[in-house]
Amino acid sequence: MNSTIALGQPTVGDEELQAIAKVFESGWLSGAGPTCQEFESRFAQITGVSNVLATSNCGASLFLGLKVLGVKPGDEVIVGDYTFPATGHSVVWTGATPVFVDIRPDIWSIDPAQVEAAITPRTVGILAVDVFGQPADYDELRKIADKHGLWLMEDGACSAGATYKGRPAGSLADIATFSFHGRKGITAGEGGALTTDNAELTEHARKLHTYGIAPTVTREGSTDLPQPSFDEAGYNYRLSDVAAAMMLAQLDRLPTLLNNRRAVAAYYHERLKSIDRVSAPVALDDREHPWQSYVVTLDPDVDRGQLATYLKTHGIQCNFGTYASHLQPVYTFDRSLPVSADLFKRHLAIPMHANLTEIETERVMDVLAVALK
Known part of the structure; x- marks a missing residue:
């Protein structure tokens, strides 16, 4: 296995x-x-x-x-x-x-x-x-x-x-x-x-x-x-x-770590072009992204919980992106922030670190592609 x-x-x-x-x-x-x-x-x-x-x-x-x-x-x-x-x-x-x-x-x-x-x-x-x-x-x-x-x-x-x-x-x-x-x-x-x-x-x-x-x-x-x-x-x-x-x-490691993460992101970007119902994160040309995390956006019809279960049972760790802070009960915030609230429900973080191998990144994309079909 x-x-x-x-x-x-x-x-x-x-x-x-x-x-x-x-x-x-x-x-x-x-x-x-x-x-x-x-x-x-x-x-x-x-x-x-x-x-x-x-x-x-x-x-x-x-x-x-x-x-x-x-x-x-x-x-x-x-x-x-x-x-x-x-x-x-x-x-x-x-x-x-x-x-x-x-x-x-x-x-x-x-x-x-x-x-x-x-x-x-x-x-x-x-x-x-x-x-x-x-x-x-x-x-x-x-x-x-x-x-x-x-x-x-x-x-x-x-x-x-x-x-x-x-x-x-x-x-x-x-x-x-x-x-x-x-x-x-x-x-x-x-x-x-x-x-x-x-x-x-x-x-x-x-x-x-x-x-x-x-x-x-x-x-x-x-x-x-x-x-x-x-x-x-x-x-x-x-x-x-x-x-x-x-x-x-x-x-001392930082330049190598950044290069490795950017290589992983580049591979993910390319593969995601051919996978339906999911969008790659945007990296703007006027800034260098360090890729601490790689977070994809799922189409509204995708059941994120079901997808996460599939990935995990096939050996791919994943998580939600981060928090729409205004929705957390610790804060008493009474205004709606629809963009943040929507992405909080549709974001999925997939493996991203400097130690990932080509075989591992290929497997992540292969399993994701099959799951979204």
Whole structure:
């Protein structure tokens, strides 16, 4: 019997183990240490920004970004609706209200044409999501933000290695955030980052992510006994140096990982042209898609549950795409967002990772084609 083809899979091995061994030898395993500093420097080069803060996860980065931008109870933040609810949750954690906005029907990120209509006197910013890694429309969003005196944030959880009009994801807004969860293009199992060109915001976030004081590494080598004082209640959102070591190895892998994923996407694209009742995702020419996930759109007459059962019984893992956030009961959102709601019912994620072989991708398409007949 054929083995199961995983929906997602990390690419890790000896390089990561060797990087971790160096951290073990150094004796500094805890968070926000010298290996984190090295990772932040490397990731700043990749994302084209001057400041990076490594964090424990993307949710922490989102929350810290909102906090240092001054978001508070009573504020409203406009949020792209089609996303894992961590995006909306981060707004709720500040005491503010997420105002979800419908999405483009082609690339599924927030529709700039609908953003302006959602702005009220309480609106303080726009939180765009790079859905499955493809950047949103940042030029249009920037114009709207500047017109109304709002900040702009990029939820780039899936976007490492993506570009928008030649500019790297992470440099497209006032603050951007990334995830290094096990399903992402580069991973330490968990982890995240905040990127920005604003040094003042970075230093405030760095203080908040270490309980409200500067990280211990800043006092390393001191000849006296410095005693930092707490003037603000912070959190523990630090990335461990063990995880940072894995991320350094992953950054070395990034070009190969992206090339492999793009090759898989190209093959899927070509095969889907001849398969009825399903549409391939759209990748726009003015941006580089990192293909964190490959999500197809099923025709309305396709029973997604039945199709998923068929794929899984034939060894092909699959899942729904992501969430129409406004439909989740945790939020009390009373407006209809029909594009997001419709795609939430019709999207299907099929295997996408850098380790897929030609034989495996052929099998995915063969089984999908038979199932849809």
